[in-house]
Amino acid sequence: GENVEQHPSTLSVQEGDSAVIKCTYSDSASNYFPWYKQELGKGPQLIIDIRSNVGEKKDQRIAVTLNKTAKHFSLHITETQPEDSAVYFCAASPYGQNFVFGPGTRLSVLP
Amino acid sequence: DAGVIQSPRHEVTEMGQEVTLRCKPISGHNSLFWYRQTMMRGLELLIYFNNNVPIDDSGMPEDRFSAKMPNASFSTLKIQPSEPRDSAVYFCASSPRGPNTGELFFGEGSRLTVL
Numbered sequence: 001g002e003n004v005e006q007h008p009s010t011l012s013v014q015e016g017d018s019a020v021i022k023c024t025y026s027d028s029a030s031n032y033f034p035w036y037k038q039e040l041g042k043g044p045q046l047i048i049d050i051r052s053n054v055g056e057k058k059d060q061r062i063a064v065t066l067n068k069t070a071k072h073f074s075l076h077i078t079e080t081q082p083e084d085s086a087v088y089f090c091a092a093s094p095y096g097q098n099f100v101f102g103p104g105t106r107l108s109v110l111p
Numbered sequence: 112d113a114g115v116i117q118s119p120r121h122e123v124t125e126m127g128q129e130v131t132l133r134c135k136p137i138s139g140h141n142s143l144f145w146y147r148q149t150m151m152r153g154l155e156l157l158i159y160f161n162n163n164v165p166i167d168d169s170g171m172p173e174d175r176f177s178a179k180m181p182n183a184s185f186s187t188l189k190i191q192p193s194e195p196r197d198s199a200v201y202f203c204a205s206s207p208r209g210p211n212t213g214e215l216f217f218g219e220g221s222r223l224t225v226l
Binding site (some may be wrong): 034036041042043044046049088098099101102103104109 | 115146153154156159161167202204215217218219220
């Protein structure tokens with residue numbers, strides 16, 4: 001089955017700097033890679049996703065890149081703000097099957 | 112539109128007691144998922160339903176756990192008897208098109224503490 005690893009487990013950046021979170025997956029059949037943000041006391045919320053026919057996707061300050069050959073994908077947040085502080089989860093999913101989530105990265109944006 | 116609604120938000124119970132967690136998915140969504148979140152194991156899928164039918168329950172840890180979806184607007188996750196190791200946050204999520212095909216909409220979770 002699919003196995004997703006995520007690094008780092010914690011990340012602290014200064015406000016305005018960029019943050020990068022990296023994930024690797026094991027199942028070459030995976031073709032859908034969402035990223036979720038979880039704020040304290042709330043459920044995870046989708047912030048961006050990418051499919052295997054695309055190498056990069058951007059939405060304002062957030063971008064995701066995918067390298068299918070190496071089986072890794074990354075989340076990039078530019079110009080970080082205090083409200084970006086949260087736990088971020090990557091996930092991978094073979095078509096028609098369920099997401100396997102990574103263990104999460106706790107991002108702290110320091111003022 | 113209301114999101115996914117879960118109840119109770121918090122439950123504290125004693126070992127051996129029955130626990131029932133409830134979920135109302137977003138209207139029109141045809142897939143419903145139950146996840147468990149712990150520090151040690153992260154987010155784990157327990158079971159998911161498609162059009163009210165259980166499709167994959169391989170994540171249900173043992174026979175003490177059961178889930179039902181009697182109609183499109185309601186689902187329950189039951190633990191009987193509960194044990195301290197069941198302490199976790201349980202999330203319900205719904206999706207308009209099923210697994211892998213798009214966004215999961217999560218509820219705010221039910222935090223269960225078993226003493």
